[in-house]
Amino acid sequence: MRNRRPLMIAGSLSILAAALIAFASTGSARAAGAADARLELSRSLGLLHAGNISAARRHAQAAIKADPGWGLAHAVLARIYLALEDGVAAEGELGRARDAGFDIERAHQLYAHAWLLQGDPKRAIAEAGKAEPRFAGYALRVGARALAAQGDLPGAQQTLARLLAVAPRDSAAWSDLGRVRYTSGDTAGAIDAATRAIALDGNNIEALTLRGELVRGQYGLVAALPWFEAALKHDAYYHPALIEYAATLGDAGRYADMLEATRHALAARPGSPQAFYLQAVLAARAGNYDLSRSLMERTAGKLDGLPGAMLLGGVLSYQAGAYEQAIEQWRGLVGRQPMNLSVRRLLATALLRSGDAKSALDVLRPIALRGDADSYTLSLVARAFERTGERDWSSRFLDRAAWPAHGGSTPFGTDDSLPVLGNAANDAPDDPVLRLDYLRGLIDAGDTGAALGQAQALARDHPGAPAAQLALGDVLMVMKRYGDAATAYARAADARFDEPTMLRAVDALDRGGRRQEAANVLALFLSQNPQSIAGQRLAAHWQIAGGDWDTAIDTLEGLRGQIGNRDGALLAELAYAYIGDDDPDTGLVYARAAYRLAPMNPVATDAYGWALYQQGNTGPALQLLEKAASIAPEHSVLRWHLGQAYADLGRKAEAVSQIKAALADPGFDDRNAAIAALKALGTPIA
CATH class of the missing domain: 1.25.40.10 (Tetratricopeptide repeat domain)
Structure with missing residues (x-):
């Protein structure tokens, strides 16, 4: 296009x-x-x-x-x-x-x-x-x-x-x-x-429109809007600018303005498939799948090969119970975008619904083997193994799904052997995609030295390509050179400051001990992309850690409005925020709901116990807090909560043990309160 x-x-x-x-x-x-x-x-x-x-x-x-x-x-x-x-x-x-x-x-x-x-x-x-x-x-x-x-x-x-x-x-x-x-x-x-x-x-309104697209990736959604508006000042019915403007408004959450822009696009070009597609997306976001399906039919199949249309088409088929059609569309999209984790999850869900558990496992395998696999993916894998009768493997993945802390992220792997990847890269040295595949193969093989050399050469040969800088940063992250990785990610962000780049930059800065810089990067991203779920989650987590309860509640309640009430981690964080804001009754409601959704999740379990503890129900609270700490003994916040409950019950030795265990974690944020608690228990600080 x-x-x-x-x-x-x-x-x-x-x-x-x-x-x-x-x-x-x-x-x-x-x-x-x-x-x-x-x-x-x-x-x-x-x-x-x-x-x-x-x-x-x-x-x-x-x-x-x-x-x-x-x-x-x-x-x-x-x-x-x-x-x-x-x-x-x-x-x-x-x-x-x-x-x-x-x-x-x-x-x-x-x-x-x-x-x-x-x-x-x-x-x-x-x-x-x-x-x-x-x-x-x-x-x-x-x-x-x-x-x-x-x-x-x-x-x-x-x-x-x-x-x-x-x-x-x-x-x-x-x-x-x-x-x-x-x-x-x-x-x-x-x-x-x-x-x-x-x-x-x-x-040159084409150049103005292009600049808007580039600014959208470089600085964010809000910054891009004036460029599209500048093009439309020249020609209010310039169809390419109207389509990009409408899409950007929708991603920024300005749905009424998005709808108006699509109507102008249809006036400029009656029957515009792009305008009907955007209206279909808007209808689907509102849960009106029948209207969305009707609007997609009006595109007359002219956008069927585009990734966005394939994704939406699969969603509409899935909602209608036509799982085979959804599988066909999502499988095609995974073939074109093998690193699109969201589409892999959707495809696996449809495969499970259709009864093909083995294929679902094949689709999820590249994600599930990662150290940072999310709980939803791991739960899907567990369900798939249960369908195939392999209950031992199902239990293992259910245990991983309940775990609150994940391993570090790594670049997406590849199934091809290293010699095959190397030969392909050597045969086409000007093809950056093949060189990236070889680089990932080197990382999977543990050869970080060679991977770093390949990444540095790729970044040198393609200085204007953000993907090359991201690849260099990813290798440096694997090598735990967080400061150098942050520099590489910053160079990528100069050209494309999207969500994956932001998350990488924030992670590198935070791991490198530069939390304030990481917070600034996150705040800048959210100012331009206020609908980003990943960005809002991270912001809320840091707001809770910093004791900014009111702001955390606002962020989390906004997220709940976006994604609903079936996310246990979100409900648990809401419980913590309300408890911190001296509203334990509301906190208990959210904590109980989180525990009901995920009774083996240690964070949900701890939130429920912590809410009961704040209401003075120390006995029932202690059982839940002990359960949470036993599931995730390395989680310092859970040990700190359990230590306070032991102290209130007069179990001094156990309280001291738990609080010291929390303090042993360098990433534990509530250090001053924990040290004060040890002093109150008459225990010297070692």
């Missing part, structure tokens, strides 16, 4: 304007209305130059209405349709221009663009090669986009580089280069190209 953006005005506009002036000076007789036609076409060209393509179309149509036999007016309207991404309408107008006497030798580049928009890049390249020299810039841009559409991104960049070598002030060429670089993963290079395009021509 990114390769089908409208080409902006350049050399062809000046030639069309010159032809218009020449025509006006001939003084040849025309039918009534010829003067009006010239005026309307002049206005159309001016608006096209100013970036108001929709208004330019109206005036070009008015010119044709005033003088239907004027070939130049049809040619201008064809050019406008190309800017609006309507290749079929453009080809039709070119035919009318030819029939009206327009010299079709001047239109090879226009035909090439029309055929590219119709999905025929091979034919577009051949036609662009026939363009007259004065239209060479336009023709080269069409050719570059056609190469990109065929997957030849290096060839597209080389073509645009040749053009910019002779026309360095060609704004449209710079925006095309930015789009190609963005598609190839060179985010920093794309930012530079888009910035240059706008500096050369502030009316």
Whole structure:
């Protein structure tokens, strides 16, 4: 889709304007209305130059209405349709221009663009090669986009580089280069190209839209909105900007504004599949799956190959009980995005529902073997093993699912052998994907030295690609070089500050003892991406650790509104927050609900016990607190809570043992209170 953006005005506009002036000076007789036609076409060209393509179309149509036999007016309207991404309408107008006497030798580049928009890049390249020299810039841009559409991104960049070598002030060429670089993963290079395009021509609404997309990844959702709004100030019905604007508004939680933007997009392009898709997403988020399904049907299958549509289509099929259809769509998406953990979980859930437990285990295996596997995935694995009759393995994964602390995260592994990965990388040294696969294989094999060398070379060869910097940071994290990893993640964040980059940066800074810097990074991310569930969870956890109870409650209640009441960890944290805010009654309600959902989860168990303890029910509380500490004896907060309960019951020796165990953890936050408790028990601090 990114390769089908409208080409902006350049050399062809000046030639069309010159032809218009020449025509006006001939003084040849025309039918009534010829003067009006010239005026309307002049206005159309001016608006096209100013970036108001929709208004330019109206005036070009008015010119044709005033003088239907004027070939130049049809040619201008064809050019406008190309800017609006309507290749079929453009080809039709070119035919009318030819029939009206327009010299079709001047239109090879226009035909090439029309055929590219119709999905025929091979034919577009051949036609662009026939363009007259004065239209060479336009023709080269069409050719570059056609190469990109065929997957030849290096060839597209080389073509645009040749053009910019002779026309360095060609704004449209710079925006095309930015789009190609963005598609190839060179985010920093794309930012530079888009910035240059706008500096050369502030009316280049394609470049403004591209800059908005780049800012969305670089700084966040909120920061991107003004760029889309700037494009829409030029042309309120510019469809590409409306679609990106609507999607960004939705991700930022501004659903009413998102709906309005999609309606404008449908007014600009009736039947827009992108607009219907976004409306379907909005309906699904509201739980109206019937409406969402109806809206997806109106896309007429034109977006079926896009990841977002595949994901939503699977959700709608699953909600309707059509598990095989959901499996088909999600399996295809996992094939295209093997590292998408969320889709793997969804696919495994559908496979379990369909009775195929073995396939569910195959899908979940790469996640379940990770040290940081989440409890939901581990529970799914346990259910799958139970379905296959392997109850011993089911019990093991149920135990892991109940564990509150996970191992450190590692890069996503690969099933291919290291020699196979190495040979593939050596055979295609310019393919960063194969080099990343080899790097992951080295990490899996424990060869961190070689992995670091590969990661450093990858980052050096692709300095503008965030993925290369993230790979370097991941290797450094495995080596426990947290400060260096944080630096690598910061370089990645300069170009793309998305959720995975934020989480990596925060983790590296926190493990490196730089909690305040980590908190600043998290706060900056949430200011731009307020709907991020992972970001809000982390913020709430730190707010509780810092005793900022009111803020923690606000954050967690907002999260509960987003994800519902079936998340035991969330309910347990709400219990802690309310208890800390001197509201143990509300805390007990949440703690009991958390324990009911996950009775073997030590954090939920401790929250229930801690809530009872705060109400003075020390006896029942002690049983729960002891159970929690026995499940997770290395968890310092659980030992600290149990120590306080023992102290209240006069069991001094046991209290001292538990409190000292909590203090032995360097990451234990409530140290001053624990030390004071030991002093109150008459125990010296060792």
